[in-house]
Amino acid sequence: MKSPPWDDDQRAxxxxxxxxxxxxxxxxxxxxxxxxxxxxxxGLGLCIFTRxxxxxxxxxxxxxxxxxxxxxxxxxxxxxxxxxxDPRRTHAVFVVLAAAxxxxxxxxxxxxxxxxxxxxxxxYGAILFAIPAAxxxxxxxxxxxxxxxxxxxxxxAAVTWGVVxxxxxxxxxxxxxxxxxxxxxxxxxxxxxxLRSVTIRHQxxxxxxxxxxxxTDVRAAMGQAEQSAKARARVLAAAxHDxxxxxxxxxxxxxxxxxxxxxxxxxxVSVNIxxxxxxxxxxxxxxxxxxxxxxxxxxxxxxxLSLDTLIAGVCTEYSQAAAHKGLTLVQDLQPVxxxxxxxxxxxxxxxxxxxxxxxxxxxxxxxLTHMDDTHAVPVAVLRVCDTGKGIPQAEQAKIxxxxxxxxxxxxxxxKGVGLGLAIVQRLCELVDARIHVDSTLxxxxxxxxxxxxxxxxxxxxxxxGMAVSWxxxxxxxCYVVDDERDIRNSMRALLGVWGVQTSTxxxxxxxxxxxxxxxxxxxxxxxxxxxxxxxxxxxADRLQNRHGAFPVLIITGETSSDALRxxxxxxxxxxxxxxxxxxxxxxxxxxxxxx
Amino acid sequence: xKILIVDDHALFRAGLRMLLATIGHNVVCLExxxxxxxxALIGQHEDLQLCxxxxxxxxxxxxxxxxxxxxxxxxxxxxVVSGADDSATIRSCIDAGAMxxxxxxxxxxxxxxxxxxxxxxxxxxxxxILSVMQDMPESVKLTPRQMQVLQALSRGLPTKLxxxxxxxxxxxxxDHIAMLFQALGASNRTEAVIKASQLRLQESFAVRG
Numbered sequence: 109m110k111s112p113p114w115d116d117d118q119r120a121x122x123x124x125x126x127x128x129x130x131x132x133x134x135x136x137x138x139x140x141x142x143x144x145x146x147x148x149x150x151g152l153g154l155c156i157f158t159r160x161x162x163x164x165x166x167x168x169x170x171x172x173x174x175x176x177x178x179x180x181x182x183x184x185x186x187x188x189x190x191x192x193x194d195p196r197r198t199h200a201v202f203v204v205l206a207a208a209x210x211x212x213x214x215x216x217x218x219x220x221x222x223x224x225x226x227x228x229x230x231x232y233g234a235i236l237f238a239i240p241a242a243x244x245x246x247x248x249x250x251x252x253x254x255x256x257x258x259x260x261x262x263x264x265a266a267v268t269w270g271v272v273x274x275x276x277x278x279x280x281x282x283x284x285x286x287x288x289x290x291x292x293x294x295x296x297x298x299x300x301x302x303l304r305s306v307t308i309r310h311q312x313x314x315x316x317x318x319x320x321x322x323x324t325d326v327r328a329a330m331g332q333a334e335q336s337a338k339a340r341a342r343v344l345a346a347a348x349h350d351x352x353x354x355x356x357x358x359x360x361x362x363x364x365x366x367x368x369x370x371x372x373x374x375x376x377v378s379v380n381i382x383x384x385x386x387x388x389x390x391x392x393x394x395x396x397x398x399x400x401x402x403x404x405x406x407x408x409x410x411x412x413l414s415l416d417t418l419i420a421g422v423c424t425e426y427s428q429a430a431a432h433k434g435l436t437l438v439q440d441l442q443p444v445x446x447x448x449x450x451x452x453x454x455x456x457x458x459x460x461x462x463x464x465x466x467x468x469x470x471x472x473x474x475x476l477t478h479m480d481d482t483h484a485v486p487v488a489v490l491r492v493c494d495t496g497k498g499i500p501q502a503e504q505a506k507i508x509x510x511x512x513x514x515x516x517x518x519x520x521x522x523k524g525v526g527l528g529l530a531i532v533q534r535l536c537e538l539v540d541a542r543i544h545v546d547s548t549l550x551x552x553x554x555x556x557x558x559x560x561x562x563x564x565x566x567x568x569x570x571x572x573g574m575a576v577s578w579x580x581x582x583x584x585x586c587y588v589v590d591d592e593r594d595i596r597n598s599m600r601a602l603l604g605v606w607g608v609q610t611s612t613x614x615x616x617x618x619x620x621x622x623x624x625x626x627x628x629x630x631x632x633x634x635x636x637x638x639x640x641x642x643x644x645x646x647x648a649d650r651l652q653n654r655h656g657a658f659p660v661l662i663i664t665g666e667t668s669s670d671a672l673r674x675x676x677x678x679x680x681x682x683x684x685x686x687x688x689x690x691x692x693x694x695x696x697x698x699x700x701x702x703x
Numbered sequence: 704x705k706i707l708i709v710d711d712h713a714l715f716r717a718g719l720r721m722l723l724a725t726i727g728h729n730v731v732c733l734e735x736x737x738x739x740x741x742x743a744l745i746g747q748h749e750d751l752q753l754c755x756x757x758x759x760x761x762x763x764x765x766x767x768x769x770x771x772x773x774x775x776x777x778x779x780x781x782x783v784v785s786g787a788d789d790s791a792t793i794r795s796c797i798d799a800g801a802m803x804x805x806x807x808x809x810x811x812x813x814x815x816x817x818x819x820x821x822x823x824x825x826x827x828x829x830x831x832i833l834s835v836m837q838d839m840p841e842s843v844k845l846t847p848r849q850m851q852v853l854q855a856l857s858r859g860l861p862t863k864l865x866x867x868x869x870x871x872x873x874x875x876x877x878d879h880i881a882m883l884f885q886a887l888g889a890s891n892r893t894e895a896v897i898k899a900s901q902l903r904l905q906e907s908f909a910v911r912g
Contacts (some may be wrong), residue, residue, distance in 0.1 A: 226901060349786075352786055352807075352808070353712055353715070353786070354714075356715060356786060356808065357712060357714045357715040358719055359807070359808075359809075359810070359811050359814060360715060360719055360722055360811070361718045361719030362811040363718075363811035363812065363814045363815045364718060364721045364722045364725055365721050366811055366812060366815065367722065367725045367815055369721060369724075369725040370724075371726070373721050373725070376717070376720075376721065377721060380718065381716050411793050452736075493742055583802070587711035610842070627712055662826065
């Protein structure tokens, strides 16, 4: 368990805390001392006033009561400052004051004892020796205070007695020392007791604090879980609405087609169906992307790349869409190199530019890349600014939620599916980028993505990405193992278009036969889940063991399972169905080019 | 026949318009994405007979819309076409004055059939609401007059307008309604409308003239 932050500071604290405790209690007792002392002096005066010089007695009384007033005054000062005081220093002052108080009484002994008759001397002595016993209580068991007080009082008194009665000097001296030692030991015991109780109190306080902290932690965790459950439910509800809406529309068009419409309607029907299917496809892909990103199955690459080149490519994709809406797509791309994942960063830029164009009716969309040198480490900045209607302050936190769309409570899906920014946020988390939105209503919106930059640009390295995308696959040999005939056929057709010689197998046995007959391929594409609980990655392992190493690409319809991680941990590249042709091509080129 | 389609999904509206144009004769479709627009269109087109209404519209729920349409233009028959298909929703729509309920989730051929029913002036109800209703009394025999009253009742017309349309006194219409309920084994308008869907009323909207 993690200890609360204050724990370390206070581990050695019981000693200090006890000192503060002692000081507090002692100061409390000190407040009463002037009156106690006055009574003591009055009583003593009644006993011996007639036998001593009145002026000397009054003078001594003034001094000794004055010392007590001094102590009380200091005590009041200490109490007022409370825990602010330096306990060690304060304690030292109290020790000195106790010594002064003891000494002031001793002065009386030195002055008066020799002049008193024997009976008064005995009485005086008894009173003197009783005072330090009461001092144990007053000192609150601080043996230092008590020792200073008792020794400063009794030692001069014993010496005086010894001077007056030399024959008793040894005995009185020994008894005085013994007495001092005993009361100091008693005080020390009291001190230990106090220390223990303070320690116990300290532990109890810490326990309570720990419990409170843990309660807070648990509450926070519960709140978080609740929130994520709510978010999931919201996503599910929104997704089911958004998936059903186009399906309902498709059903209507199906009815139209079944009832033999006029030929001039057919064109509109096909255009509309196409729109619906596109929207549905976008939605499904968005959901799959989100699910893949959330399940932690996407492992971002960490390679040096040129941000400005990447963004320039993305801008080219959108120049037509911008022109179509009458917007100017302005590029201000300063050379910046980053460490990151080209696919993820490209997707972030795509979604942001797509949104900017979608929500801007007039003006321009400005895309910038530059370095930010105001930080200790070099930071790369990607900014997408538009002159659209802007996002109200209150909504700015919500725009990253799934299915949230500005001004689209009716969820008209021709305006997009509302997953773009949610995906952007997940991607930013994945590649350690930060995203910040700044918007003024009616003026426009700026999205600012910051990520770690590479300090110095190395001498113009050829862009590997560009080189590979033009690489040819002509004449490569590929085996496709999948238990679904449709997939096998479409793969063969697609790969055939790229000039790849493809052989297919629907089972482990057929795959074995292929290898036996034609040897290893340039690439094996295998479905993760084959018929009969067969695992694609395991099959690839076995085939490699039997026929030597060859590149493997695993395809799957699963989005979150241990099987996925399993495949990735073996170092096999993984593609998620539905697979766009372009993605498949790029992946194959990556795999084959890497060899 | 003039029909208003109210749905905030433009592509769905377009599909519905094409389907109606294909299966109906001389169908003229108006479209709107919101209740406000719909009410404005209803005000402009006196000869509007039918309104196909979605329940989940921008910022408003269609249930209130049924009442507002029936208030502004009682002669317009409201048919709810909704993504919802639970019997509670269906009932509350009929309670509010709707004539039929077509779930969007039905199969294409059922959708075509349902719209044909509605175009012919008959009541359409989805299967699930019929299954929870008590069975119809065996062989219901309605007089032509009772059929006319039931048809008008299904369209959500108040007694006064039924009387005007059929050129009868309100008192006579009330008598007809009472007889009708007894014959159908219904205790209120909603039940009568649901049962009317089983009678497959073939009366045309043209009754109104």
